[in-house]
Amino acid sequence: MARSRSHEMNAELETQGITLSHQVINGKRVIFRVATCTQCQSTEENRFGADFPPDAVIKRFKNSGWTFGKRTLCRSCSTPAAKPRPTVPTHQKDETMTTPHAAKPAPAAKAPPPPAQPLAASPVRTPTIAEVVRIVEKLDMVFSDGRYRNGHSDDTIARELNIPRAVVAKVREESPHHGPIQLDPEVVKLREDVDAFQAMHIEAGKMLDELRGRLVKLEGQR
Numbered sequence: 001m002a003r004s005r006s007h008e009m010n011a012e013l014e015t016q017g018i019t020l021s022h023q024v025i026n027g028k029r030v031i032f033r034v035a036t037c038t039q040c041q042s043t044e045e046n047r048f049g050a051d052f053p054p055d056a057v058i059k060r061f062k063n064s065g066w067t068f069g070k071r072t073l074c075r076s077c078s079t080p081a082a083k084p085r086p087t088v089p090t091h092q093k094d095e096t097m098t099t100p101h102a103a104k105p106a107p108a109a110k111a112p113p114p115p116a117q118p119l120a121a122s123p124v125r126t127p128t129i130a131e132v133v134r135i136v137e138k139l140d141m142v143f144s145d146g147r148y149r150n151g152h153s154d155d156t157i158a159r160e161l162n163i164p165r166a167v168v169a170k171v172r173e174e175s176p177h178h179g180p181i182q183l184d185p186e187v188v189k190l191r192e193d194v195d196a197f198q199a200m201h202i203e204a205g206k207m208l209d210e211l212r213g214r215l216v217k218l219e220g221q222r
């Protein structure tokens with residue numbers, strides 16, 4: 001159940017150029033969502049609970065300056081100053097006008113965007129055959145039974161081969177001999193419980209605040 005739901009969420013986020021990544025931190029598997037810029041291929045990762053809703057994930061990235069839509073753009077590629085053309089789709093419900101990064105100096109010295117623009121439907125670009133071969137060779141060495149070994153990850157492969165991590169993840173997910181990272185079911189269950197309790201905790205906190213507010217008001221009237 002939870003598995004297919006998280007698959008749906010992953011698919012939904014992938015259409016926005018956000019992929020899933022698991023990392024081992026202090027011996028614990030941790031879920032990250034990685035946004036990859038379709039223009040400059042830079043990435044940003046944020047840590048989320050397994051069941052964190054996709055729209056909330058997207059909101060968090062938006063808050064740090066990313067834009068989503070036909071293309072997924074990082075903060076620097078999103079700022080109008082960095083754009084050659086002023087063709088900005090007018091989706092500006094921007095509550096994040098306070099971002100202090102607009103005053104960044106001269107992005108002009110940056111390398112031009114890669115010539116091949118990815119198709120709008122799939123922000124994670126399609127790997128070349130040569131890249132697939134290199135990634136699969138590497139995966140054969142460090143990935144088996146749904147797990148990376150010895151501290152390897154999509155990220156380490158991406159760095160080693162100088163290929164965007166989203167592309168590495170895509171190749172791994174689609175590779176018949178490798179496929180999705182299999183989480184320890186016990187860990188997944190525990191993570192879900194933690195998330196559920198956290199949600200309850202937040203809810204209880206709100207109720208407590210409300211009750212306190214009412215109490216203070218009442219006390220003021222007597």
Ligand SMILES: [Zn+2]
Nearest residue numbers: 037040074077
């Ligand atoms: Zn960018």
